[in-house]
Amino acid sequence: MEVSCRGPLFVGIDIGGTNCRVALVDDSGHVLHRRKEALRDLSFDACLEQIGGLVTAVLQGQAKSCDDIAAIGVGCPGLCYAGKVSAAANLPGWRDVPLAQELQQRCGDRPTFLVNDADAALEAEVWTGDESIRDVEDIVLLTLGTGVGTGILSGGRLLQGSRGCIEGGHVIVHPGGRRCGCGQNGCVEAYASGRALGERYMEKMASTAQPTEKVSGEMVVKRARAGDQGALETLSEAVEALALLCIALARILDPQAFVLVGGVASAGDMLLEPLAT
Known part of the structure:
Protein backbone atom coordinates (compact mmCIF):
# COMPACT_ATOMS: atom_id res chain seq x y z
CA MET A 1 0.00 0.00 0.00
CA GLU A 2 1.37 3.41 -0.96
CA VAL A 3 1.59 5.94 1.87
CA SER A 4 1.43 9.66 1.12
CA CYS A 5 4.41 11.61 2.44
CA ARG A 6 5.29 15.23 1.72
CA GLY A 7 8.69 15.42 3.39
CA PRO A 8 12.00 13.95 2.25
CA LEU A 9 12.36 10.17 2.13
CA PHE A 10 15.34 8.07 3.15
CA VAL A 11 16.42 4.46 2.79
CA GLY A 12 17.88 2.69 5.81
CA ILE A 13 19.95 -0.47 5.37
CA ASP A 14 20.81 -2.76 8.28
CA ILE A 15 23.40 -5.39 7.34
CA GLY A 16 23.96 -8.21 9.82
CA GLY A 17 25.97 -11.38 9.85
CA THR A 18 22.82 -13.38 9.04
CA ASN A 19 20.13 -11.07 7.67
CA CYS A 20 19.73 -7.78 5.86
CA ARG A 21 16.88 -5.34 6.50
CA VAL A 22 15.96 -2.40 4.28
CA ALA A 23 13.35 0.25 5.06
CA LEU A 24 11.93 3.39 3.49
CA VAL A 25 11.43 6.06 6.15
CA ASP A 26 10.30 9.67 6.33
CA ASP A 27 12.07 12.53 8.07
CA SER A 28 10.29 11.73 11.35
CA GLY A 29 11.62 8.19 11.43
CA HIS A 30 8.32 6.56 10.49
CA VAL A 31 8.80 3.34 8.52
CA LEU A 32 6.75 3.40 5.33
CA HIS A 33 7.84 0.04 3.91
CA ARG A 34 10.38 -2.60 4.90
CA ARG A 35 11.85 -5.88 3.74
CA LYS A 36 14.06 -8.49 5.39
CA GLU A 37 16.00 -11.35 3.82
CA ALA A 38 18.54 -13.88 5.02
CA LEU A 39 21.88 -13.22 3.34
CA ARG A 40 22.33 -16.03 0.83
CA ASP A 41 26.06 -15.50 0.27
CA LEU A 42 28.29 -13.46 2.60
CA SER A 43 30.81 -12.47 -0.07
CA PHE A 44 30.93 -8.72 -0.66
CA ASP A 45 29.81 -8.77 -4.29
CA ALA A 46 26.93 -11.16 -3.59
CA CYS A 47 25.74 -9.05 -0.67
CA LEU A 48 25.84 -5.90 -2.79
CA GLU A 49 23.67 -7.58 -5.40
CA GLN A 50 21.15 -8.79 -2.83
CA ILE A 51 21.01 -5.46 -0.99
CA GLY A 52 20.48 -3.61 -4.26
CA GLY A 53 17.54 -5.88 -5.00
CA LEU A 54 16.06 -5.25 -1.56
CA VAL A 55 16.34 -1.48 -2.00
CA THR A 56 14.54 -1.72 -5.34
CA ALA A 57 11.79 -3.90 -3.84
CA VAL A 58 11.23 -1.51 -0.92
CA LEU A 59 11.02 1.51 -3.20
CA GLN A 60 8.67 -0.25 -5.60
CA GLY A 61 6.49 -1.17 -2.64
CA GLN A 62 5.72 2.54 -2.30
CA ALA A 63 5.76 3.28 -6.04
CA LYS A 64 9.05 5.15 -5.63
CA SER A 65 12.45 5.11 -7.29
CA CYS A 66 15.95 6.17 -6.26
CA ASP A 67 15.17 9.65 -7.62
CA ASP A 68 12.57 10.05 -4.85
CA ILE A 69 14.95 9.58 -1.91
CA ALA A 70 17.19 12.20 -0.30
CA ALA A 71 19.88 9.90 1.09
CA ILE A 72 20.76 6.39 2.22
CA GLY A 73 21.99 5.37 5.66
CA VAL A 74 23.82 2.07 6.15
CA GLY A 75 24.59 0.24 9.38
CA CYS A 76 27.10 -2.60 9.10
CA PRO A 77 28.96 -4.70 11.67
CA GLY A 78 32.71 -4.37 11.97
CA LEU A 79 35.16 -1.52 11.61
CA CYS A 80 33.42 1.16 9.56
CA TYR A 81 35.16 4.42 8.75
CA ALA A 82 35.14 6.92 5.86
CA GLY A 83 32.64 4.87 3.87
CA LYS A 84 34.64 1.64 4.06
CA VAL A 85 34.38 -1.57 6.07
CA SER A 86 37.95 -2.34 7.14
CA ALA A 87 37.08 -5.71 8.66
CA ALA A 88 34.04 -7.56 10.00
CA ALA A 89 34.37 -10.78 11.99
CA ASN A 90 31.02 -12.14 10.80
CA LEU A 91 31.42 -11.07 7.17
CA PRO A 92 34.46 -13.03 5.97
CA GLY A 93 36.43 -11.46 3.16
CA TRP A 94 35.20 -7.93 3.81
CA ARG A 95 38.56 -6.15 3.99
CA ASP A 96 38.75 -2.44 3.15
CA VAL A 97 35.64 -2.69 0.98
CA PRO A 98 34.12 0.63 -0.24
CA LEU A 99 30.58 -0.22 0.84
CA ALA A 100 29.12 3.31 0.80
CA GLN A 101 30.55 4.11 -2.63
CA GLU A 102 29.34 0.84 -4.16
CA LEU A 103 25.82 1.22 -2.79
CA GLN A 104 25.67 4.85 -3.88
CA GLN A 105 26.54 3.83 -7.44
CA ARG A 106 23.84 1.15 -7.40
CA CYS A 107 21.19 3.49 -5.98
CA GLY A 108 21.02 6.39 -8.39
CA ASP A 109 24.04 8.19 -6.93
CA ARG A 110 22.04 9.17 -3.84
CA PRO A 111 24.27 10.40 -0.93
CA THR A 112 25.14 7.31 1.10
CA PHE A 113 26.49 7.25 4.66
CA LEU A 114 28.00 4.28 6.49
CA VAL A 115 28.34 3.72 10.24
CA ASN A 116 28.83 0.72 12.48
CA ASP A 117 25.50 -1.05 13.06
CA ALA A 118 25.60 -0.55 16.84
CA ASP A 119 26.18 3.18 16.34
CA ALA A 120 23.24 3.28 13.94
CA ALA A 121 21.05 1.43 16.45
CA LEU A 122 22.02 3.87 19.20
CA GLU A 123 21.24 6.91 17.05
CA ALA A 124 17.86 5.38 16.19
CA GLU A 125 17.03 4.65 19.83
CA VAL A 126 17.84 8.22 20.86
CA TRP A 127 15.87 9.61 17.91
CA THR A 128 12.72 7.47 17.86
CA GLY A 129 13.04 4.97 20.73
CA ASP A 130 11.70 4.90 24.26
CA GLU A 131 11.02 8.39 25.60
Missing part, protein backbone atom coordinates in the same frame (compact mmCIF):
# COMPACT_ATOMS: atom_id res chain seq x y z
CA SER A 132 12.92 7.59 28.81
CA ILE A 133 16.26 7.79 26.97
CA ARG A 134 15.63 10.49 24.38
CA ASP A 135 17.18 13.23 26.52
CA VAL A 136 19.89 11.04 28.07
CA GLU A 137 23.37 12.10 26.98
CA ASP A 138 25.45 9.18 28.31
CA ILE A 139 24.32 5.76 27.06
CA VAL A 140 25.93 2.46 26.14
CA LEU A 141 23.98 0.29 23.70
CA LEU A 142 24.84 -3.36 23.14
CA THR A 143 23.61 -5.18 20.04
CA LEU A 144 23.24 -8.90 20.76
CA GLY A 145 22.73 -10.58 17.41
CA THR A 146 24.97 -12.76 15.26
CA GLY A 147 27.78 -10.78 16.90
CA VAL A 148 28.02 -8.32 19.79
CA GLY A 149 28.32 -4.63 18.98
CA THR A 150 28.73 -1.50 21.09
CA GLY A 151 27.39 2.01 20.54
CA ILE A 152 28.45 4.75 22.95
CA LEU A 153 26.95 8.19 23.50
CA SER A 154 29.06 10.37 25.82
CA GLY A 155 28.08 13.91 26.65
CA GLY A 156 25.57 13.75 23.80
CA ARG A 157 28.28 12.81 21.27
CA LEU A 158 28.61 9.50 19.46
CA LEU A 159 32.04 8.03 20.18
CA GLN A 160 33.64 6.37 17.16
CA GLY A 161 37.34 6.63 17.93
CA SER A 162 40.01 7.77 15.50
CA ARG A 163 39.34 4.94 13.01
CA GLY A 164 35.91 3.58 13.90
CA CYS A 165 37.49 0.76 15.89
CA ILE A 166 35.33 0.74 19.05
CA GLU A 167 34.34 -2.94 19.32
CA GLY A 168 33.12 -3.89 22.78
CA GLY A 169 32.20 -7.36 21.57
CA HIS A 170 35.89 -8.09 21.06
CA VAL A 171 36.99 -7.13 24.54
CA ILE A 172 38.63 -10.22 26.03
CA VAL A 173 36.87 -11.31 29.22
CA HIS A 174 38.22 -14.88 29.43
CA PRO A 175 41.91 -14.97 28.39
CA GLY A 176 42.63 -18.20 26.54
CA GLY A 177 38.90 -18.93 26.30
CA ARG A 178 36.66 -19.78 23.37
CA ARG A 179 37.86 -18.91 19.89
CA CYS A 180 36.16 -15.85 18.39
CA GLY A 181 35.51 -15.14 14.73
CA CYS A 182 37.89 -12.18 14.96
CA GLY A 183 40.80 -14.56 15.65
CA GLN A 184 41.18 -13.79 19.36
CA ASN A 185 40.30 -16.08 22.25
CA GLY A 186 37.91 -15.23 25.05
CA CYS A 187 36.01 -12.28 23.50
CA VAL A 188 32.58 -11.31 24.80
CA GLU A 189 31.19 -12.21 21.37
CA ALA A 190 32.47 -15.78 21.73
CA TYR A 191 30.04 -16.25 24.64
CA ALA A 192 27.17 -13.78 24.31
CA SER A 193 26.32 -13.54 20.60
CA GLY A 194 23.43 -15.47 19.11
CA ARG A 195 25.84 -17.59 17.11
CA ALA A 196 27.93 -18.37 20.19
CA LEU A 197 24.86 -19.36 22.23
CA GLY A 198 23.83 -21.87 19.58
CA GLU A 199 27.33 -23.30 19.18
CA ARG A 200 27.99 -23.54 22.91
CA TYR A 201 24.65 -25.23 23.56
CA MET A 202 25.34 -27.83 20.87
CA GLU A 203 28.77 -28.49 22.40
CA LYS A 204 27.14 -29.14 25.76
CA MET A 205 24.60 -31.50 24.23
CA ALA A 206 27.36 -33.38 22.38
CA SER A 207 29.28 -33.84 25.63
CA THR A 208 26.22 -35.46 27.23
CA ALA A 209 25.61 -37.74 24.24
CA GLN A 210 22.28 -36.01 23.62
CA PRO A 211 22.04 -35.39 19.87
CA THR A 212 20.42 -32.12 18.81
CA GLU A 213 19.78 -30.28 15.58
CA LYS A 214 21.50 -26.99 14.85
CA VAL A 215 20.00 -24.31 17.09
CA SER A 216 20.00 -20.50 17.08
CA GLY A 217 20.53 -18.15 19.98
CA GLU A 218 16.80 -17.44 20.11
CA MET A 219 16.11 -21.18 20.37
CA VAL A 220 18.56 -21.46 23.27
CA VAL A 221 16.67 -18.66 25.04
CA LYS A 222 13.35 -20.46 24.51
CA ARG A 223 14.80 -23.72 25.85
CA ALA A 224 16.23 -21.91 28.86
CA ARG A 225 12.76 -20.54 29.62
CA ALA A 226 11.46 -24.11 29.47
CA GLY A 227 14.04 -25.19 32.05
CA ASP A 228 16.54 -26.96 29.76
CA GLN A 229 19.68 -27.29 31.91
CA GLY A 230 22.14 -27.03 29.03
CA ALA A 231 20.42 -23.88 27.77
CA LEU A 232 20.40 -22.37 31.26
CA GLU A 233 24.13 -23.01 31.64
CA THR A 234 24.82 -21.53 28.20
CA LEU A 235 22.80 -18.41 28.99
CA SER A 236 24.59 -18.08 32.33
CA GLU A 237 27.96 -18.03 30.53
CA ALA A 238 26.65 -15.29 28.24
CA VAL A 239 25.43 -13.24 31.20
CA GLU A 240 28.83 -13.53 32.88
CA ALA A 241 30.65 -12.31 29.76
CA LEU A 242 28.23 -9.41 29.30
CA ALA A 243 28.47 -8.50 32.99
CA LEU A 244 32.26 -8.27 32.79
CA LEU A 245 31.98 -6.03 29.73
CA CYS A 246 29.32 -3.81 31.32
CA ILE A 247 31.33 -3.43 34.52
CA ALA A 248 34.38 -2.31 32.55
CA LEU A 249 32.35 0.12 30.43
CA ALA A 250 30.60 1.49 33.53
CA ARG A 251 33.92 2.14 35.27
CA ILE A 252 35.37 3.92 32.22
CA LEU A 253 32.34 5.79 30.84
CA ASP A 254 29.94 6.17 33.80
CA PRO A 255 26.84 5.98 31.56
CA GLN A 256 23.35 6.85 32.75
CA ALA A 257 21.88 3.81 31.03
CA PHE A 258 22.67 0.57 29.23
CA VAL A 259 20.38 -0.46 26.36
CA LEU A 260 20.34 -4.04 25.04
CA VAL A 261 18.86 -4.84 21.62
CA GLY A 262 18.93 -7.77 19.19
CA GLY A 263 17.77 -11.36 19.15
CA VAL A 264 19.56 -12.46 22.33
CA ALA A 265 17.99 -9.52 24.20
CA SER A 266 14.68 -11.38 23.80
CA ALA A 267 15.77 -13.30 26.91
CA GLY A 268 14.37 -10.30 28.80
CA ASP A 269 14.47 -10.70 32.57
CA MET A 270 16.53 -13.90 32.29
CA LEU A 271 19.29 -11.65 30.95
CA LEU A 272 18.56 -8.31 32.60
CA GLU A 273 18.00 -9.39 36.20
CA PRO A 274 21.36 -11.16 36.68
CA LEU A 275 23.13 -8.34 34.79
CA ALA A 276 21.58 -5.77 37.11
CA THR A 277 22.92 -7.58 40.16
Whole structure:
Protein backbone atom coordinates (compact mmCIF):
# COMPACT_ATOMS: atom_id res chain seq x y z
CA MET A 1 0.00 0.00 0.00
CA GLU A 2 1.37 3.41 -0.96
CA VAL A 3 1.59 5.94 1.87
CA SER A 4 1.43 9.66 1.12
CA CYS A 5 4.41 11.61 2.44
CA ARG A 6 5.29 15.23 1.72
CA GLY A 7 8.69 15.42 3.39
CA PRO A 8 12.00 13.95 2.25
CA LEU A 9 12.36 10.17 2.13
CA PHE A 10 15.34 8.07 3.15
CA VAL A 11 16.42 4.46 2.79
CA GLY A 12 17.88 2.69 5.81
CA ILE A 13 19.95 -0.47 5.37
CA ASP A 14 20.81 -2.76 8.28
CA ILE A 15 23.40 -5.39 7.34
CA GLY A 16 23.96 -8.21 9.82
CA GLY A 17 25.97 -11.38 9.85
CA THR A 18 22.82 -13.38 9.04
CA ASN A 19 20.13 -11.07 7.67
CA CYS A 20 19.73 -7.78 5.86
CA ARG A 21 16.88 -5.34 6.50
CA VAL A 22 15.96 -2.40 4.28
CA ALA A 23 13.35 0.25 5.06
CA LEU A 24 11.93 3.39 3.49
CA VAL A 25 11.43 6.06 6.15
CA ASP A 26 10.30 9.67 6.33
CA ASP A 27 12.07 12.53 8.07
CA SER A 28 10.29 11.73 11.35
CA GLY A 29 11.62 8.19 11.43
CA HIS A 30 8.32 6.56 10.49
CA VAL A 31 8.80 3.34 8.52
CA LEU A 32 6.75 3.40 5.33
CA HIS A 33 7.84 0.04 3.91
CA ARG A 34 10.38 -2.60 4.90
CA ARG A 35 11.85 -5.88 3.74
CA LYS A 36 14.06 -8.49 5.39
CA GLU A 37 16.00 -11.35 3.82
CA ALA A 38 18.54 -13.88 5.02
CA LEU A 39 21.88 -13.22 3.34
CA ARG A 40 22.33 -16.03 0.83
CA ASP A 41 26.06 -15.50 0.27
CA LEU A 42 28.29 -13.46 2.60
CA SER A 43 30.81 -12.47 -0.07
CA PHE A 44 30.93 -8.72 -0.66
CA ASP A 45 29.81 -8.77 -4.29
CA ALA A 46 26.93 -11.16 -3.59
CA CYS A 47 25.74 -9.05 -0.67
CA LEU A 48 25.84 -5.90 -2.79
CA GLU A 49 23.67 -7.58 -5.40
CA GLN A 50 21.15 -8.79 -2.83
CA ILE A 51 21.01 -5.46 -0.99
CA GLY A 52 20.48 -3.61 -4.26
CA GLY A 53 17.54 -5.88 -5.00
CA LEU A 54 16.06 -5.25 -1.56
CA VAL A 55 16.34 -1.48 -2.00
CA THR A 56 14.54 -1.72 -5.34
CA ALA A 57 11.79 -3.90 -3.84
CA VAL A 58 11.23 -1.51 -0.92
CA LEU A 59 11.02 1.51 -3.20
CA GLN A 60 8.67 -0.25 -5.60
CA GLY A 61 6.49 -1.17 -2.64
CA GLN A 62 5.72 2.54 -2.30
CA ALA A 63 5.76 3.28 -6.04
CA LYS A 64 9.05 5.15 -5.63
CA SER A 65 12.45 5.11 -7.29
CA CYS A 66 15.95 6.17 -6.26
CA ASP A 67 15.17 9.65 -7.62
CA ASP A 68 12.57 10.05 -4.85
CA ILE A 69 14.95 9.58 -1.91
CA ALA A 70 17.19 12.20 -0.30
CA ALA A 71 19.88 9.90 1.09
CA ILE A 72 20.76 6.39 2.22
CA GLY A 73 21.99 5.37 5.66
CA VAL A 74 23.82 2.07 6.15
CA GLY A 75 24.59 0.24 9.38
CA CYS A 76 27.10 -2.60 9.10
CA PRO A 77 28.96 -4.70 11.67
CA GLY A 78 32.71 -4.37 11.97
CA LEU A 79 35.16 -1.52 11.61
CA CYS A 80 33.42 1.16 9.56
CA TYR A 81 35.16 4.42 8.75
CA ALA A 82 35.14 6.92 5.86
CA GLY A 83 32.64 4.87 3.87
CA LYS A 84 34.64 1.64 4.06
CA VAL A 85 34.38 -1.57 6.07
CA SER A 86 37.95 -2.34 7.14
CA ALA A 87 37.08 -5.71 8.66
CA ALA A 88 34.04 -7.56 10.00
CA ALA A 89 34.37 -10.78 11.99
CA ASN A 90 31.02 -12.14 10.80
CA LEU A 91 31.42 -11.07 7.17
CA PRO A 92 34.46 -13.03 5.97
CA GLY A 93 36.43 -11.46 3.16
CA TRP A 94 35.20 -7.93 3.81
CA ARG A 95 38.56 -6.15 3.99
CA ASP A 96 38.75 -2.44 3.15
CA VAL A 97 35.64 -2.69 0.98
CA PRO A 98 34.12 0.63 -0.24
CA LEU A 99 30.58 -0.22 0.84
CA ALA A 100 29.12 3.31 0.80
CA GLN A 101 30.55 4.11 -2.63
CA GLU A 102 29.34 0.84 -4.16
CA LEU A 103 25.82 1.22 -2.79
CA GLN A 104 25.67 4.85 -3.88
CA GLN A 105 26.54 3.83 -7.44
CA ARG A 106 23.84 1.15 -7.40
CA CYS A 107 21.19 3.49 -5.98
CA GLY A 108 21.02 6.39 -8.39
CA ASP A 109 24.04 8.19 -6.93
CA ARG A 110 22.04 9.17 -3.84
CA PRO A 111 24.27 10.40 -0.93
CA THR A 112 25.14 7.31 1.10
CA PHE A 113 26.49 7.25 4.66
CA LEU A 114 28.00 4.28 6.49
CA VAL A 115 28.34 3.72 10.24
CA ASN A 116 28.83 0.72 12.48
CA ASP A 117 25.50 -1.05 13.06
CA ALA A 118 25.60 -0.55 16.84
CA ASP A 119 26.18 3.18 16.34
CA ALA A 120 23.24 3.28 13.94
CA ALA A 121 21.05 1.43 16.45
CA LEU A 122 22.02 3.87 19.20
CA GLU A 123 21.24 6.91 17.05
CA ALA A 124 17.86 5.38 16.19
CA GLU A 125 17.03 4.65 19.83
CA VAL A 126 17.84 8.22 20.86
CA TRP A 127 15.87 9.61 17.91
CA THR A 128 12.72 7.47 17.86
CA GLY A 129 13.04 4.97 20.73
CA ASP A 130 11.70 4.90 24.26
CA GLU A 131 11.02 8.39 25.60
CA SER A 132 12.92 7.59 28.81
CA ILE A 133 16.26 7.79 26.97
CA ARG A 134 15.63 10.49 24.38
CA ASP A 135 17.18 13.23 26.52
CA VAL A 136 19.89 11.04 28.07
CA GLU A 137 23.37 12.10 26.98
CA ASP A 138 25.45 9.18 28.31
CA ILE A 139 24.32 5.76 27.06
CA VAL A 140 25.93 2.46 26.14
CA LEU A 141 23.98 0.29 23.70
CA LEU A 142 24.84 -3.36 23.14
CA THR A 143 23.61 -5.18 20.04
CA LEU A 144 23.24 -8.90 20.76
CA GLY A 145 22.73 -10.58 17.41
CA THR A 146 24.97 -12.76 15.26
CA GLY A 147 27.78 -10.78 16.90
CA VAL A 148 28.02 -8.32 19.79
CA GLY A 149 28.32 -4.63 18.98
CA THR A 150 28.73 -1.50 21.09
CA GLY A 151 27.39 2.01 20.54
CA ILE A 152 28.45 4.75 22.95
CA LEU A 153 26.95 8.19 23.50
CA SER A 154 29.06 10.37 25.82
CA GLY A 155 28.08 13.91 26.65
CA GLY A 156 25.57 13.75 23.80
CA ARG A 157 28.28 12.81 21.27
CA LEU A 158 28.61 9.50 19.46
CA LEU A 159 32.04 8.03 20.18
CA GLN A 160 33.64 6.37 17.16
CA GLY A 161 37.34 6.63 17.93
CA SER A 162 40.01 7.77 15.50
CA ARG A 163 39.34 4.94 13.01
CA GLY A 164 35.91 3.58 13.90
CA CYS A 165 37.49 0.76 15.89
CA ILE A 166 35.33 0.74 19.05
CA GLU A 167 34.34 -2.94 19.32
CA GLY A 168 33.12 -3.89 22.78
CA GLY A 169 32.20 -7.36 21.57
CA HIS A 170 35.89 -8.09 21.06
CA VAL A 171 36.99 -7.13 24.54
CA ILE A 172 38.63 -10.22 26.03
CA VAL A 173 36.87 -11.31 29.22
CA HIS A 174 38.22 -14.88 29.43
CA PRO A 175 41.91 -14.97 28.39
CA GLY A 176 42.63 -18.20 26.54
CA GLY A 177 38.90 -18.93 26.30
CA ARG A 178 36.66 -19.78 23.37
CA ARG A 179 37.86 -18.91 19.89
CA CYS A 180 36.16 -15.85 18.39
CA GLY A 181 35.51 -15.14 14.73
CA CYS A 182 37.89 -12.18 14.96
CA GLY A 183 40.80 -14.56 15.65
CA GLN A 184 41.18 -13.79 19.36
CA ASN A 185 40.30 -16.08 22.25
CA GLY A 186 37.91 -15.23 25.05
CA CYS A 187 36.01 -12.28 23.50
CA VAL A 188 32.58 -11.31 24.80
CA GLU A 189 31.19 -12.21 21.37
CA ALA A 190 32.47 -15.78 21.73
CA TYR A 191 30.04 -16.25 24.64
CA ALA A 192 27.17 -13.78 24.31
CA SER A 193 26.32 -13.54 20.60
CA GLY A 194 23.43 -15.47 19.11
CA ARG A 195 25.84 -17.59 17.11
CA ALA A 196 27.93 -18.37 20.19
CA LEU A 197 24.86 -19.36 22.23
CA GLY A 198 23.83 -21.87 19.58
CA GLU A 199 27.33 -23.30 19.18
CA ARG A 200 27.99 -23.54 22.91
CA TYR A 201 24.65 -25.23 23.56
CA MET A 202 25.34 -27.83 20.87
CA GLU A 203 28.77 -28.49 22.40
CA LYS A 204 27.14 -29.14 25.76
CA MET A 205 24.60 -31.50 24.23
CA ALA A 206 27.36 -33.38 22.38
CA SER A 207 29.28 -33.84 25.63
CA THR A 208 26.22 -35.46 27.23
CA ALA A 209 25.61 -37.74 24.24
CA GLN A 210 22.28 -36.01 23.62
CA PRO A 211 22.04 -35.39 19.87
CA THR A 212 20.42 -32.12 18.81
CA GLU A 213 19.78 -30.28 15.58
CA LYS A 214 21.50 -26.99 14.85
CA VAL A 215 20.00 -24.31 17.09
CA SER A 216 20.00 -20.50 17.08
CA GLY A 217 20.53 -18.15 19.98
CA GLU A 218 16.80 -17.44 20.11
CA MET A 219 16.11 -21.18 20.37
CA VAL A 220 18.56 -21.46 23.27
CA VAL A 221 16.67 -18.66 25.04
CA LYS A 222 13.35 -20.46 24.51
CA ARG A 223 14.80 -23.72 25.85
CA ALA A 224 16.23 -21.91 28.86
CA ARG A 225 12.76 -20.54 29.62
CA ALA A 226 11.46 -24.11 29.47
CA GLY A 227 14.04 -25.19 32.05
CA ASP A 228 16.54 -26.96 29.76
CA GLN A 229 19.68 -27.29 31.91
CA GLY A 230 22.14 -27.03 29.03
CA ALA A 231 20.42 -23.88 27.77
CA LEU A 232 20.40 -22.37 31.26
CA GLU A 233 24.13 -23.01 31.64
CA THR A 234 24.82 -21.53 28.20
CA LEU A 235 22.80 -18.41 28.99
CA SER A 236 24.59 -18.08 32.33
CA GLU A 237 27.96 -18.03 30.53
CA ALA A 238 26.65 -15.29 28.24
CA VAL A 239 25.43 -13.24 31.20
CA GLU A 240 28.83 -13.53 32.88
CA ALA A 241 30.65 -12.31 29.76
CA LEU A 242 28.23 -9.41 29.30
CA ALA A 243 28.47 -8.50 32.99
CA LEU A 244 32.26 -8.27 32.79
CA LEU A 245 31.98 -6.03 29.73
CA CYS A 246 29.32 -3.81 31.32
CA ILE A 247 31.33 -3.43 34.52
CA ALA A 248 34.38 -2.31 32.55
CA LEU A 249 32.35 0.12 30.43
CA ALA A 250 30.60 1.49 33.53
CA ARG A 251 33.92 2.14 35.27
CA ILE A 252 35.37 3.92 32.22
CA LEU A 253 32.34 5.79 30.84
CA ASP A 254 29.94 6.17 33.80
CA PRO A 255 26.84 5.98 31.56
CA GLN A 256 23.35 6.85 32.75
CA ALA A 257 21.88 3.81 31.03
CA PHE A 258 22.67 0.57 29.23
CA VAL A 259 20.38 -0.46 26.36
CA LEU A 260 20.34 -4.04 25.04
CA VAL A 261 18.86 -4.84 21.62
CA GLY A 262 18.93 -7.77 19.19
CA GLY A 263 17.77 -11.36 19.15
CA VAL A 264 19.56 -12.46 22.33
CA ALA A 265 17.99 -9.52 24.20
CA SER A 266 14.68 -11.38 23.80
CA ALA A 267 15.77 -13.30 26.91
CA GLY A 268 14.37 -10.30 28.80
CA ASP A 269 14.47 -10.70 32.57
CA MET A 270 16.53 -13.90 32.29
CA LEU A 271 19.29 -11.65 30.95
CA LEU A 272 18.56 -8.31 32.60
CA GLU A 273 18.00 -9.39 36.20
CA PRO A 274 21.36 -11.16 36.68
CA LEU A 275 23.13 -8.34 34.79
CA ALA A 276 21.58 -5.77 37.11
CA THR A 277 22.92 -7.58 40.16
